[in-house]
Amino acid sequence: MAKRVFDIVFALFLLTLLFWLIIVSVLMAAIDTHTSGLFIQERIGQFGTKFKIYKVRTIRESFSSVALPISKTGQFLRKFRIDELPQLFNVLKGDMSMVGPRPDVSGYYDLLEGENRKLLELKPGLTSIATIKYTNEDAILKKQADPLVYNDTFIFPDKVKLNLDYYYNHSICGDFRIILETIKVILFKKN
Template sequence: MQNWNELPEIMKNEKVKKYFKILNKQKKSLLGKRIFDFVVAVVLLLIVSFFMLIIAFLIKLDSRGKVFYKQTRVTKNGELFSIYKFRTMCENADQKGYLVTIDNDQRITKIGNILRKYRLDEVPQLLNIIKGDMTFVGTRPEVARYVNQYSDEMYATLLLPAGVTSLASIKFKNEQNLLNSSKDIEKTYMNTILPQKMKYNLEYLENYSFLGDMKILLVTLKAVLKKGD
């Protein structure tokens, strides 16, 4: 954990301080979390490297464009980073629609649908974890445009690195269903879905433990496998 005075000014408010004090007492556990992230990410990357080559080949075979998709997101302390994913949409999809996706999104490719179903598009985020931009369990990273609309309390989620999975991600794994019928997708996401997600994210910070992370990882694996049935 960094010192309170080292936080960006926008994060230094009383509501964030509550969560800062909680996490500051978990320094050893957070160090263990970082060691776990690094070691497991390196091992997994070695194991799935050949499989990643196959996915890359299928992506190139399926549609024109790059294999990997990079987008600027926000992580710990409000720092910007490039999140890595396998490309699941047509080339330049960001310029052809919203920053969130819905069911039957015409921008998603055939192989992209399969990768998203099993969350295989997120495998390249092992690189983000190794670099320290992300962690296995934590608040999913948002784009700066959404972060700039955070409430004071929401900024507490930036005390830790952005995560690949979280309790909020599990609870809202089918958030597209809520967006499908919306006339204003981004407004619905910001005003309805994001605040509900943040309740889970803040509860995670308030009750943080390394054991809790392990439980969330197991629940995530179960949810992904169930979705694939």
């Protein structure tokens, strides 16, 4: 109950401060990607239920083999994780929490076994210790011969381990520290 209150208060606070930025980002993305500017996708949530996640669109729907699929605006939005801000509405709806394992597409968390399935008891979050550790995940994967195999073999299992540690040790104070660390990493990370 305390975590839900924390989530609502924090999400409302951030929306009050950043709603204008969400609107501007969606408009910029709409112009740059020639779409609505919003990206809505099905993800796995608490207890393995599916929900629709909201993001600012950063990838063009159709692109030539010469063009990059990520728009120029999208590159900027991703760098500062502005594309994730619409998920504050997911937090208000109760689909997500401020802190928890990042929601994934089908085929990952929903297939966990044994003790690892405990992660499905948590609401997915906007950020987590794993998010902080793998803030440069795209760059890591770009260096791999087979990014999907590398993710499935090394990154995802490590995220599960980090998220299990969170499962057993989470607290409101800990969540606040994770949020502050996330802000620090976003603003001051090296490319």
